[in-house]
Amino acid sequence: MHNRIALFRAERGLSRKALAESVDVNPQTIGFLERGDYSPSVELALRLAQVLGARVEMLFSLDPFPPLADQLGASPESESL
Amino acid sequence: MLRKTTTKTNRYELAISPRVARLLSVLSIGSLWGWFLLKFYLNDASTGLLSAVGSLALLGVGGSMTLLATQYLNQAYGKDHEIDERERAVRDRAHRYALNYVLWVCVLTFVVLEVASRAPAPAATGLALGFPAVISKGVVENFLVVLFFTTFALPPAIIAWWDRGESDEG
Numbered sequence: 001m002h003n004r005i006a007l008f009r010a011e012r013g014l015s016r017k018a019l020a021e022s023v024d025v026n027p028q029t030i031g032f033l034e035r036g037d038y039s040p041s042v043e044l045a046l047r048l049a050q051v052l053g054a055r056v057e058m059l060f061s062l063d064p065f066p067p068l069a070d071q072l073g074a075s076p077e078s079e080s081l
Numbered sequence: 082m083l084r085k086t087t088t089k090t091n092r093y094e095l096a097i098s099p100r101v102a103r104l105l106s107v108l109s110i111g112s113l114w115g116w117f118l119l120k121f122y123l124n125d126a127s128t129g130l131l132s133a134v135g136s137l138a139l140l141g142v143g144g145s146m147t148l149l150a151t152q153y154l155n156q157a158y159g160k161d162h163e164i165d166e167r168e169r170a171v172r173d174r175a176h177r178y179a180l181n182y183v184l185w186v187c188v189l190t191f192v193v194l195e196v197a198s199r200a201p202a203p204a205a206t207g208l209a210l211g212f213p214a215v216i217s218k219g220v221v222e223n224f225l226v227v228l229f230f231t232t233f234a235l236p237p238a239i240i241a242w243w244d245r246g247e248s249d250e251g
């Protein structure tokens with residue numbers, strides 16, 4: 001399973017420890033999640049989405065996420081520039 | 082160094098690096114089995130040598146106890162509400178390995194006893210590494226001591242071997 005936890009966490013300015021405390025897990029677990037070494041339960045995925053202010057499908061995907069640069073390049077804002 | 086554990090509980094435990102924990106696990110489990118085997122075969126040896134062998138037991142038990150005083154104790158024996166879901170999965174996997182260890186030790190002991198019971202007695206063969214026809218109560222007790230301490234220390238030792246030692250920050 002692929003995820004964008006690190007991206008959203010950095011955007012929100014949260015440390016692993018702060019995020020871990022928000023979702024009530026060990027900070028090491030956040031590292032395991034970010035590296036894709038551990039797939040969370042539905043409950044933890046929902047809690048992460050809630051804390052990071054994103055939908056679950058924005059955070060997790062069965063397929064690899066497209067590179068951010070490609071997505072930015074394809075967005076309407078970039079076309080208007 | 083005592084520090085607050087990084088799991089969900091607020092326990093204070095001896096914080097050691099994964100590398101030290103790995104070294105401690107090999108030292109304690111190896112010393113305990115070394116003590117058992119040497120004591121078994123050096124039963125008639127001099128008192129000085131037996132004392133030296135006895136120190137291996139102390140090293141093994143002390144090492145196991147130290148390992149159980151570290152942060153790995155809570156990760157290996159923490160209750161469900163004390164650790165998070167990933168730690169629960171790791172704990173359960175470590176205990177499955179420990180169960181396999183006990184089962185294999187039992188099977189191996191059974192095989193050794195079966196083979197030994199069919200082999201000629203040491204006196205007849207003159208082999209130094211013989212096997213007595215009757216196992217004494219003391220040998221069985223020593224075996225149980227080793228099995229108890231090694232099995233108890235194994236889950237935290239396994240978790241220490243899996244630990245990447247990454248920081249909480251990031």
